[in-house]
Amino acid sequence: MTHVVDGNAVANRIRDDLRNCVDALEDEGVTPGLATVLMSEDAASETYVSMKQRACEDLGIEGIHRELDPDAPADELLEIVAAMNEDPDVHGVLVQMPVPDHVDRAAVLRSVDPRKDVDGFHPENVGRLVAGNPRFKPCTPHGIQKLLEAADVDTEGKHAVVVGRSDIVGKPMANLLIQKAPGGNATTTVCHSRTADLGAKTREADIVIAAAGYPELIDGSMIDEGATVIDVGVNRVDADTEKGYELVGDVEFESAKEKADVITPVPGGVGPMTIAMLLYNTVAAASNQADVPVELP
């Protein structure tokens, strides 16, 4: 029987453990604070940011949220981030991606204080990750490591094929998979939109991480018997539902499930883990900044 990994259950377990960390910080007079900034009217971005804020509230993390008109000058965004960097009650700062085209994305990532960069997107933190000394592991790849661990999938010596080369998922995922550390030690191939014969590559994988942002790109014919399939896709496809859309992964679930031993669903797989690991990084940031050690899950 194929194991369909329950991401909500794993995320809830981590969130329960983090609640104890928040309580321990609270006992020392420290309330972790996460500041989010949204410069977009995109419905998906609004959903994700409000989910993050609700998750904070649920754990006793102080959530601060600012919204900017997408037409506002880039300097306004940078000023808001600068104020959050200075605010001692804010331990984590997150600028929801994507930002509008007239805003220099790289400049935004550089503007966040690296010690508060709970996304792990600042070049200093990217450098530390690549060097094998991460400060904050980016939330989605970190969540995938936790999911694999929870599903008893050992990465050591396995062939992992990452499909997608984004700065948010593909690149940091590949970096974590090749590290000499638990959740790493995998032989890792990175594929992308210019990869010739993608199926030939994914069929060689013990572990496929689908993070291309293309609905149902990977189907069962591209999966080896007994493989592990991690679906990072959160594609909104027009559908006759109450919300007017359906959430579709980068994997064609039904056919891939026929082949895989372990597979994550969408929704309810990687998505909830992303949020749990954002809370994790926020607790870690508060612990570091307040110099109060906690035992992270």
Ligand SMILES: Nc1nc(=O)c2c([nH]1)NC[C@@H]1CN(c3ccc(C(=O)N[C@@H](CCC(=O)O)C(=O)O)cc3)C=[N+]21
């Ligand atoms: N600075 C920044 N940091 C991010 O971490 C970041 C970002 N920008 N931009 C967009 C992506 C996307 N992302 C998701 C988080 C949770 C779910 C999630 O919980 N999804 C639910 C379903 C949610 C729904 O119904 O739409 C699930 O898969 O079960 C999905 C996607 C974080 N991102």
